[in-house]
Every structure is written in structure tokens, then in C-alpha cells.
Amino acid sequence: MQRRYFVLILVIPLLAMSQGLFLQGFRISPVAATHSQPSQALQAIDTAQSAINAAYINLVFADNAGSSITDLIGTLNGAITELNQARNAYTAADYATAITLAENAESTANxxxxEAYLRGVTTTxxxxxxxxxxxxxxxxxxLASYFALSRWQQYRKQKQRxxxxLEIRLPDDEEEEQS
Amino acid sequence: MRKFTQTILTIIMFGIVLATGSLLVSVWFLPPAEPTPSIAMLNEDMQAGPYPTNVTVNTNITLNIEVSNYMGVVQYLYVRMKLANETTMTTATTPSSAPTLQQFERLVPNGGTWRFPVTLNMTTPGINYRLTFELWRYDPTANEIVWIREPLGRGLWVHLPMNVTGL
Known part of the structure; x- marks a missing residue:
């Protein structure tokens, strides 16, 4: 009987671990989440800033190509405002709000x-x-002018000829008339 | 007829030479326009003075900052507000070593102007403060925020000398 329990104690965690359940359960435990939130918020803010920088680079590309980007500038300025709000939330230790705002900013920036890249490519x-x-x-x-001019020249030459x-023939005709 | 063709060809050639010459002159000989943004400080009434140079502790003062972009392309601009003194103040070539109190950032299109109000409350009395606003920009090549300099190397900034007195 004791041997059966011993086998069960060994086998069940091994099975759970093999399915990833054990690890997953550990990861989403409330204790772990509380500890990692500040670093998650910082990471979200950094990622959003990188996304905004990348969006700005594509905006410059589109602007140089001559695309209309006024609306995109407005939208990206909205993302910048949101990122600043995320930073303020982080300073106020409201990490959940900071993460949400930073993720929104990142999504907008992406x-x-x-869109900026697409407009730039299309305009180019x-x-x-x-x-x-x-x-x-x-x-x-x-080519058309040259062709027309040469044709006209040929026509004029022919007419001249x-x-x-006709001029050469005229004196003969006169002589014939006199005789 | 031959004379007519020659005249036409001469006019075309003259036009081509004139256009090419104008292009070459504009590209090689004329100095390019120097792209420089600008930063200006306005008072509460959006006027270039008078400014609140003598303020009392714990009194709100409001200023307006105006930034224009003439750099030929959209810019990601930053304005850094610092409270410097005579030793940490901004010079022509180096930004202030005082810490940034607040940072404002925005994308400004080419030819666009960004205007925003700044309200602050001075809590510590002192003399010869320099409320400084420096203009920085994100440089995609270096992937960092750099202080904007004029072609001659002078940085872009404005400051307000002020004395803060106690109640």
C-alpha cells in the first residue's frame, strides 16, 4: 500500500511537469506576478519607446518620399502621450496601468x-x-517631331521638283504657241 | 526648309542647355538652405516679454514654449526643462549639467510649430537661477537623443534668469 502511494507521489508531478501544467501554474501564481510587475512595466515602456522610434524612422522615409503623413504624425503623437502617461503611472507605482498604457502605445506605434512604410513605398x-x-x-x-519634319521636308522637295x-516646260509651250 | 529645321533644333538645344545649366548652378554653386529648428520662450500672454524674473516661493508661474521645425523633414523633438545656476548653466556648446525637471516630447512636421504651456512652482528661494529649456531631437542614425546644434555648433536653448524670494 505504501509502495503504491510512493509511486503516485513520484508519477503525478512528473506527468504534470511533462504537460507544462506545473510550470504554467507556477508562472501565473499571484506571488510571482506581484514581484515581476515593475520589471514587466519597465520592459513594456522600453518596448513601446522602441516601437515609437521605429515608427518615426518609417515616417521620415514616407515624408522624404513625399507622402502625406499629417494624420500619422497625429496618431503617433497620441502614442507618445500614452507612453508618457505610462511612465507617470510607473512612477506612481501603478504598474498594471503602466503596462496597459505602454502596450496600447506600442500597438498604435506599430x-x-x-502604414508609413506602405505609404512611402507606394509614393516612391x-x-x-x-x-x-x-x-x-x-x-x-x-521622335514624332523628327518624323513629321522629315516627311514634310520630303513633301516640300517633291513639290519643289x-x-x-513645270517651269522648265513653260518656255517650250510658249515656243510651240508662237510657231 | 532646312533652315526651318535648323531653327527648331537650335531652339530645342538652347532649351536643354538652359535647363541643365540652371539645374547644375542650383545644385553645385548656390549654398544649400541651412536646416535649423528654433525654440522661443513666451510669457503667459503669449508675448515675448515681460517675463517673471522675480518670483515668490510657492507661486505658480506660467510660460509658453514655441518650437518650430525647419529641418526639411518631420522631427521627433524633445524639450528638456532644467533649473540651473551660474555653475550648471547651458553654454553655447554644452548642455546644462543640471538634472532634467521635466521632459516634453512630440513629433513636429516640417514647417510645423509646437506650442505648449509650462507651469511650475518654485519651492526653494535663491538668486541667479536659470530656468532653461533645451531643444533635443531623436537621431535615428545614432539611435539616441541628441542636443540640436546650429550649423556653427551652437546648441539650441532658451533660458530665463530669475530670483526666487521667500514670503
Whole structure:
């Protein structure tokens, strides 16, 4: 009987650990959460700041490309305000609020970052297409002008030749009339 | 006819030379515009003076800070408020060594202006205080916040000399 209990005591924790239940239960224990909240809040604030910095870099890219980014600047400024509120909450030891606000700021910054990059890429492609189109129009215009001018020159030469032939014929006609 | 073609070609060539020449002159010879932001301090009534230079302890004073971005592209700007004295004050080339009391940050579009009020309460009496506002920016290349300098190396800041007297 004692041997059975001994086996159960050994096997049950091993099974639980193999399923990750033991570790998971330990991780979400209230004691552990309370101890790690300040560092979690700090990490969330750092991550949000990095996300805002990355979003700013993509905004610069989009701005340099010539995209309209006024709305994105406004949205990212909202994320910056939220991050400052998170810092204030952290200073006031309200770590749960700090984490929530920092995560919101990070999420907003990531959305702005993606949108800014997309706008930058789209505008760059549009500008390149415009440049190619303008060069094509200029090239076609030059070729068309050259072609038209040469055709017109040929036509004029032909007319001139016809006119000269007519002029050469005229004295003969006069002579014929006199005779 | 040949003369007409020659005239047309001459006009086209002249146009090309003129356009290319203008472009080259503007790129190589004309000095580029110096991109510099600006920072200004205004009083409570949004005027450039008079400022509260003699204040009493525990009295609220309000100032307005105005920052403009002429750097050609959106900027991530920071204004750091410091209370310096004669030994820790900002110089032309070095920021104040006094601790930052408060930091304000915002993205300012090119050509945009950022204006915000600052209210503070002086709790310690003293003379020759320098309430300083330094303009910093996030530098993506260095991945750090750097003090903005003019092309000649002078940093951007404003300060208000003030004396704080007891009741």
C-alpha cells in the first residue's frame, strides 16, 4: 500500500511537469506576478519607446518620399502621450496601468509604422512611374517631331521638283504657241 | 526648309542647355538652405516679454514654449526643462549639467510649430537661477537623443534668469 502511494507521489508531478501544467501554474501564481510587475512595466515602456522610434524612422522615409503623413504624425503623437502617461503611472507605482498604457502605445506605434512604410513605398513607386512616363512622353515627342519634319521636308522637295519641272516646260509651250 | 529645321533644333538645344545649366548652378554653386529648428520662450500672454524674473516661493508661474521645425523633414523633438545656476548653466556648446525637471516630447512636421504651456512652482528661494529649456531631437542614425546644434555648433536653448524670494 505504501509502495503504491510512493509511486503516485513520484508519477503525478512528473506527468504534470511533462504537460507544462506545473510550470504554467507556477508562472501565473499571484506571488510571482506581484514581484515581476515593475520589471514587466519597465520592459513594456522600453518596448513601446522602441516601437515609437521605429515608427518615426518609417515616417521620415514616407515624408522624404513625399507622402502625406499629417494624420500619422497625429496618431503617433497620441502614442507618445500614452507612453508618457505610462511612465507617470510607473512612477506612481501603478504598474498594471503602466503596462496597459505602454502596450496600447506600442500597438498604435506599430500600426503607424506599417502604414508609413506602405505609404512611402507606394509614393516612391508612383514617383518612379511618373518619371518614366515623362521621359517616355519627351522621347516620343522628339521622335514624332523628327518624323513629321522629315516627311514634310520630303513633301516640300517633291513639290519643289514638280514646280521646277513645270517651269522648265513653260518656255517650250510658249515656243510651240508662237510657231 | 532646312533652315526651318535648323531653327527648331537650335531652339530645342538652347532649351536643354538652359535647363541643365540652371539645374547644375542650383545644385553645385548656390549654398544649400541651412536646416535649423528654433525654440522661443513666451510669457503667459503669449508675448515675448515681460517675463517673471522675480518670483515668490510657492507661486505658480506660467510660460509658453514655441518650437518650430525647419529641418526639411518631420522631427521627433524633445524639450528638456532644467533649473540651473551660474555653475550648471547651458553654454553655447554644452548642455546644462543640471538634472532634467521635466521632459516634453512630440513629433513636429516640417514647417510645423509646437506650442505648449509650462507651469511650475518654485519651492526653494535663491538668486541667479536659470530656468532653461533645451531643444533635443531623436537621431535615428545614432539611435539616441541628441542636443540640436546650429550649423556653427551652437546648441539650441532658451533660458530665463530669475530670483526666487521667500514670503
Amino acid at each position: 500600426a503607424v509604422s506599417n 513607386a508612383q514617383v518612379q512611374a511618373q518619371i518614366v512616363f515623362i521621359f517616355a512622353v519627351i522621347l516620343i515627342s522628339i 514638280e514646280f521646277l519641272q
